[in-house]
Amino acid sequence: MMEFLDAVDSILYYPILLVVMGAAGLYFSFRMGFVQVRMLPEALRLLMVKPKDGGTSPFQALMVSTASCVGTGNIIGVSTAICLGGPGAIFWMTVMAIIGAASSFTECTLAQVFKRKRPDGSAYGGPAYYIEDALHNKALATAFAVFLLLTYSCGFNLLCSYNTQSTFSVYSFYDPAVTPAIIGAILAALVGACVMGGAKSIEKAAGILVPFMGVAYVIVSIVVLVMNFGELPRVLETIMADAFNFKAIFSGIGGSCLVMGIKRGLYSNEAGVGSAPNAAAAASTTHPVKQGLVQMLSVYIDTVILCNATALMCLVSEVPGNAENAGAVWVQTSLHKVLGNFGPWFITVAMLLFSFTTLIGNIYYCENGLAYLNHKKMPGSGFMKAFKLYAVLIVFVGAIIPMAAAWDLADIMMGGMTLINLTACVLLGSVVVKAYEDYRMQKAAGLDPHFKGTALGLKPEELDFWK
Template sequence: MQQILQEFIGSTNDFLWSKLLIVLLLSLGMYFTFRLRFLQVRMLKEMVRVLKEGAAARSKTDISPFQAFCISMAARVGTGNITGIAIAIALGGPGAIFWMWIIAIIGSASSFVESTLAQVYKVKDQNGFRGGPAYYMEKGLKKRWMGALFAILITLSFGIVFNSVQSNTISIAFENAFGTDRLTLGIILIIVFGAIIFGGIKRIAKLSEYIVVVLAVLYIGVAFFVILTNITQLPGVLSLIVKNAFGFEQAAGGALGAALMQGVRRGIFSNEAGMGSAPNAAATATTSHPVKQGLIQAFGVLTDTLIICTSTAFIILFSDAYHQPGLSGIALTQAALSSHIGPWASGFLAILILLFGFCALIGNYYYGETNIGFLNKNNNKMWLFIYRIGVLAMVVFGCVSKVQLVWDLADLFMGLMVVVNLIAIFLLSKVVFAALHDYMRQKKAGKDPVFYKNVLKDHDGIECWEHSEAIIDPKNKHIS
């Protein structure tokens, strides 16, 4: 039975990732890039400025733009950055990294669109703001059935399947480094994780804010050391990546296809551009203009792939580990890092994976929670309780299950999510273009941009952004 299930999932994934998604992601990403006039390049400085500006929440109950950014980065900067990159190289060759870069640059435009939409169509409840694709599908497209479909997919994929991917990688890393029993580790994980997820979104935001920044800097620092000590190899590795990306050095005709498919697949799993996951975090922020959070999330995609994923790629490609048969995933990254800084690197990376993965568990869980809220209009707390128990059960399952089935399930649900979300953001993209025009008009006038829903021709379904909801910020005297 398991063999039949795995074959069905595998064939479905082949169609999704070798045909449909590559066409959708690249074509829509390029469309958004041109319509936004290469926003991911020309507004890079503005992205950094807005992120810095949004570092402080305005009240104890608010989620700041920076905290919302960290919730999404907690999900992005997980095992996909370390394990996913290793899998991409093992299956698609070094050329997969090139296509990851391309997907990140193009995809950051898609991320801007979806996160801006999440802010425009967010709603407010007793816990603060909520939003995401399910909400803009219902309120923007007037298609609740589509929002419900997406809410089910993201709840199953992020809260359930993706969290088993994270725990799977954590358990394998500890087993390789310390010989830790995987079931025992799973039980410890759910005890600590359970205490956090029953503590609410504010606790999730605060924990993510501190851990993600520290871990990212630490990991980049290690990678920078590896690059410096192997600096003479850098031109050769860059050349290897580009040549392999186009199949110039391979005899097999499928080399280009393998590199492209793995680059797209693992790139999406890592940076989540266009998937519809990060908008759930983007919607929680209190900000003066939807475009600000869109810019912050676009910057997150670039940071994730071009810096953190590339760090992992260089660690692996500067070693001979990726030539060793049978090595893939976290085991490959551990072997590569050990060759650079010694045997202790395996244990160091296992601990880093634990912390990275734990942050991702938190971010993934929240994506499911906010969509449970969308489906559960009557606010029946039992559904949220059942979801939490299911999440904890899947964390244990991931710790003890086989790698391939877990990753195949993740690919399947992720692919279906992307298809539904890309259709929605394409249909609603005019809203984003109008919001960006409003933002740039105010910037040129020397103002701190403030958004009101009546600047849009069709603002039915937008619940926030009324004139009466504006708040005076005493620090800069602007309305926000």
């Protein structure tokens, strides 16, 4: 089974996803004049705009999506990529993130354009909805929703839980036969207590924890880099030399820094995967492009800032990374050399906070997928309680399974989501381009942009909002 999972995982990411993700990101970048760079100041300005109707704010929607993607991938994913692929992986991870930010803008803008309205006036939506409403392909939309549920209720939760318990392996009290189960049980209980409160409690928890943990992580990273400032030129030279060692890359491309950087980067920032649009659709805004711009900030926060922080902290320590210490061990050993006993404990606490917000963010996405499969309405309270108990059980199971199985299952499920979503985004790219041009025209005229879908040629029957 492991050989089969490894084979599927390898083929899916090279060449299929590597080509599809790169081509889609570049396509959106060129069609909209590198919106992810040109409109970055505007995205930062829009971040703190509050909705007038009291609905989900752009900031809250961003924090929910960031809660899911900012997590164990920023520590374990980066460590695994560098230990298995080489230091050049962080360069390709960053490049793909910046290119992928255009895909993130596209998918989140589409989610806003085709979002649905609940009886209470609140909004919901995501790739399953724009695939059905705009492409009129219910079968493909259903396939996406199934992949979303498998990815976020199973694959990612298994991996997140495993990665969290692995951070305790460096301590003397760690017993491989007992400790993982204890940590898994505690983590499952905490997640269960939170998610039983519903979507609003998830938004509230994410809005508090995500900024706190992100700022704390960046502060510690800056301290480490200042303490080792003289090592930075050597580290940057090592990263660039490895990133452009094409002889080494093409002699073993499946495990090269190029592929490992892209694979672990996708797991970390989820640009184009189709997860963030589920949160983006809930935001209350006057123009879809506003939330598309805000949501693409998640990619910058996740990869450009946090993933690079992890990589540089570890590389300046000069602790060698290899297959044996890939994961939490390399990060904790590196920080122990620089910060003493505080280093491993800080990573453990960061992983606990990261994993907690990731897990509750994942279940938020699952609620959206379940609603789609249940004829566009939330299942009954009894079913939802049972589903949440299942998701909590998966958290426990993840703590006690092998690392390779956790990574492969998460990669394959995420890959299925990405292929379906990016195909839909390319086919619907003209809708986003028109919306983006409309936004820029209104801004140039000194207006606060407001969107009317029918004015851009969209059919009224395809829209719940923006008519």
